[in-house]
Amino acid sequence: MPELPEVETIARTLRGELGAPPLLGRQISSVHVLWAREVAHPEPDVFTQRAAGSTVTGIRRHGKYLLIELQAATPMVMAIHLKMSGRLDMVSAREAFTPHARVVWSLDDGSALRFEDARKFGRVWLLDRPSALLAPLGPDALTVEAEVFVQRLRSRRTRLKTLLLDQTFIAGVGNIYADEAAHRAGIHPCRKTASLTDSEVVRLHQAVQAVLCEGIAANGASFDWVYPGGHYQENFWVYGRAGQPCRKCGAPIMRTVLAQRSTYYCPTCQPLDR
DNA sequence: GGGCATGTTAGCAC
DNA sequence: TGTGCTAACATGCC
Structure with a gap:
């Protein structure tokens, strides 16, 4: 869980x-x-x-x-x-x-x-x-300040999804909330950090904390046999929804593999080139 | 049997 | 030094 x-x-x-x-x-x-x-x-x-x-x-x-x-x-x-x-x-x-x-x-x-x-x-x-x-961990993802988030992101050169999963960048985001945050921010998970505009980085910071707060408010997410209790899985926009219509634009959600993890995104709401 | 899984890390290549 | 890829950890579900 x-x-x-x-x-x-x-x-x-x-x-x-x-x-x-x-x-x-x-x-x-x-x-x-x-x-x-x-x-x-x-x-x-x-x-x-x-x-x-x-x-x-x-x-x-x-x-x-x-x-x-x-x-x-x-x-x-x-x-x-x-x-x-x-x-x-x-x-x-x-x-x-x-x-x-x-x-x-x-x-x-x-x-x-x-x-x-x-x-x-x-x-x-x-x-x-x-x-x-x-000691190896970055600041807690729920409380990290925007300026710190921006500064830390700007010192890294990797893809967005890889960065969000890296606990030495910020601590707490895993595979589900990384995909949900990227979709909420409207940024393709394969985008290189160096290509992100300042406003995109700020949007990403807000999106990360928003999806984490929503997850907490729902007592977390639970599905399959591991963990009962939470209900945030009912509010997923992309995670586990390959082939289903995007709840924002209707385009089919795509699945790919990135950083060795299943990665879900909307090709319309999260364009790769800009 | 094969493929998949909300996480992390060691080892290695570049 | 930073980044990225693979395998490994051990088990259960579909």
């Missing part, structure tokens, strides 16, 4: 802002690492021992990373990246140990936080501070 709006929705859920019982304020009584080979850093013994007994004092997000602040003898941060198929859910202790559960945090009220990940790409880290982990 996880691009910025989906991770933001999880953060809000775990803070208790969407009505569900919060993780915020709970104490972790024990940790169970169920896929020992890779999922947790540091190694499971150290991870479980250090996290047990700590209390959740904050839940933040940068790009696609969820950051859970823990208070113990020394403060720590648990960073979680869901990659392609990870999910995080508050469940009862009884429901916690499902076939794809990779890490389970048992909590002081008898509930549990469960990290499920069918494809095993997701990772969790327990850190004194997350600065080294986050």
Whole structure:
């Protein structure tokens, strides 16, 4: 599921802002690492021992990373990246140990936080501070200022779609929101950054933040078997709509492959030459 | 069985 | 040094 709006929705859920019982304020009584080979850093013994007994004092997000602040003898941060198929859910202790559960945090009220990940790409880290982990990332896509966005874009020479997916440019945009933002801005995803006019770059910045905000307002997008909950998929203008009419101009949406990812665009609303 | 998948990264070529 | 391409990670769905 996880691009910025989906991770933001999880953060809000775990803070208790969407009505569900919060993780915020709970104490972790024990940790169970169920896929020992890779999922947790540091190694499971150290991870479980250090996290047990700590209390959740904050839940933040940068790009696609969820950051859970823990208070113990020394403060720590648990960073979680869901990659392609990870999910995080508050469940009862009884429901916690499902076939794809990779890490389970048992909590002081008898509930549990469960990290499920069918494809095993997701990772969790327990850190004194997350600065080294986050250092390569660009500013968060939701809050990056227009001037910073323009300045960073002007220092890159690549195609628009490649740039939007590059987490060192801005952090949080993935394949869906990249295509939706490019369509909203009326810019072909294959355009070279150097060819973009100043007004196009400003439009792109606004489009990125608009589609991310809409995604958050819809509690994210969900489709196929991975993630239930959000409904932004009902509002896609291009993603996954190859052959269907553009909701703006009626021309059939095209699919191509760019930066090794499926890329959807409207050939009329997003002309390549200008 | 083949193709596809909301993500990232190492290795290599230019 | 920056950019781009491929393969790899591991699994499930259609």
